[in-house]
Amino acid sequence: MKRTRKTIVSVALATSLALSVSSTYTAAAPVAQTSSSQAYYNAVDKKVINKINVENIYNDIDFLAKTPRVAGTEAEHKAALYVQKQLNSFGYDAKLEPFKFVGYTEASKVELSVDGTSYSPSSFTYSVSGNVNAEVVYAGLGTKEELANQDLTGKIALIQRGSITFGEKVLNAAQKGAKAVIIYNNAEGELNGTLGGANDLYVPAVSLSKAAGEQLLEKVKAGSVTATVTIEGAEVSERTSYNVTATKAPTEKKRNTDDIIVIGAHHDSVEGAPGANDDASGTAMVIELARVLKSLPTDTELRFVTFGAEELGLIGSHEYVDGLSQDEKDRIVGMFNLDMVGSRDAGDLVLKTADGKANFVTELSQASSLRLNGVATPYAEGGRSDHVPFAEAGIPAALFIHDPSEPWYHTPEDTIDKISKEKLQDVAEIVGTAVYDRARPDHKGPKAQKGQSFKAPELYYQQDSK
Ligand SMILES: [Zn+2]
Incomplete structure (x- = not known):
């Protein structure tokens, strides 16, 4: 569509x-x-x-x-x-x-280009808009422990899916100074996720498939890589x-x-x-x-x-x-x-x-x-x-x-x-x-039986948040 x-x-x-x-x-x-x-x-x-x-x-x-x-x-x-x-x-x-x-108003434009090559990223629900041109740095799973000794100031953090929520990854990277985040899938298929809710501390976040993310990671490992992340129209x-x-x-x-x-x-x-x-x-x-x-x-x-x-x-x-x-x-x-x-x-x-x-x-x-x-x-x-x-x-x-x-x-x-x-x-x-x-006043039908309160097990589907 x-x-x-x-x-x-x-x-x-x-x-x-x-x-x-x-x-x-x-x-x-x-x-x-x-x-x-x-x-x-x-x-x-x-x-x-x-x-x-x-x-x-x-x-x-x-x-x-x-x-x-x-x-x-x-x-x-x-x-x-x-x-x-x-x-x-x-x-x-x-x-x-x-x-x-x-x-949340979904982004009208989501782009990622790396040294002249265009990728086809998706945005995360609740991502903020922004236009960031910076060096891409690999940040593993983006957990607090992994990022403890990493300075991401002014950088775009490349993070793999897994272990913690997308929202936590974006917040952890932002706390270490990242200006934008790219999260790539750890399984086949597109990644179409949510950050779980609005947060003023978020930086622009886009997602990539596993294949595209791994390709980008190869480039980052091979030398300095500059990328541009663009998200327009997203609004909370x-x-x-x-x-x-x-x-x-x-x-x-x-x-x-x-x-x-x-x-x-x-x-x-x-x-x-x-x-x-x-x-x-x-x-x-x-x-x-x-x-x-x-x-x-x-x-x-x-x-x-x-x-x-x-x-x-x-x-x-x-x-x-x-x-x-x-x-x-x-x-x-x-x-x-x-x-x-x-x-x-x-x-x-x-x-x-x-x-x-x-x-x-x-x-x-x-x-x-x-x-x-x-x-x-x-x-x-x-x-x-x-x-x-x-x-x-x-x-x-x-x-x-x-x-x-x-x-x-x-x-x-x-x-x-x-x-x-x-x-x-x-x-x-x-x-x-x-x-x-x-x-009706003379009802004779079955007698009312109260139900038991319970928690419906994920019966209404949400986007992946992790
Ligand atoms: Zn309906």
Whole structure:
């Protein structure tokens, strides 16, 4: 893909849902239903299904997916305002909840030339910009011990990958006076890494493949070598993103269960991708389900949330969960995360949980899909989206997604023309009836089971930092 100027961290491309080969899914054991309970459920489910208008979902996707909605940009702010406006048009009091994060604008130009020879380096996420012309000095692995007796003042340090993080290597070399750093790979392939976070003490840092690095090292060993490192356009700054929240209090005050169900999606996209499926589809479905459920009697609090900055590392959903009181965490019995729910070109619907186990959300959804489609939607382990912070807080949560992902994932081709109304309708029905199964005043569905809090093991991928 052509390198373009980006106003996001390049982790964004890797952070979220990756194209993945389907793993083994677990299908539910079919639950035998008596004909009377079938008739009963038919009537209950119809209350939701009859209200869903897929055109609303489609039209909201169409509006949101006119442009990319990168977190921290005006386009994301506009998307959040649109979600708020739609929710308020149904009678909600939707709020924009701003939060700050440190954003990084990727370099627009990264160059390295050595005595007239041009290399093709990459930059590190969080590297600073700069233009340095100096002698190249080999600095081993760049550990504090190795550099103890080395003076790198005014030099460019050539450092091999390994042992410590890229960020530590750059800081160690800068502390010894280096003006720039070149880190080369210790394994085959390009090195596309991150310094892990912003730091004022960094000097410009570029990466090379193992072959290119070793070639440069040969030159350095053979005699004095002068190089020019150029990084332009890289910038770190504090930015603001938003979560949008709307709440429906239980209408049945006397039968209030005191429980909460969260239905969420992320409204931000990656740079360059209009994100019709990722995740205007989930955002628009949250809006429509908020409309559908608004007029139905309920005994459980419903929260509709669209998150910002998911693509930069689930920042908005982390903010949201961090902002919950323990009492709220205890009361949330399910979090339904809708992320990429309408692509014509993706596979079948699956439910993904952070620990790969069934929970209250998968139980409700398997029951509803079995009722509606005759087949329970399977579940499997999967992270990399906004259900993860909820799962880590012990809240039963599941991601709704079609798997495998479409080829347009995170590309400029993720546009409205690839959206399937049939898929939108199917997911909206499964989620809407699953939520209503629990939220209606006379609910008889499975009993809520609290999850165990745990740390998701690297379920959302970050760039290499070491
Ligand atoms: Zn997404």
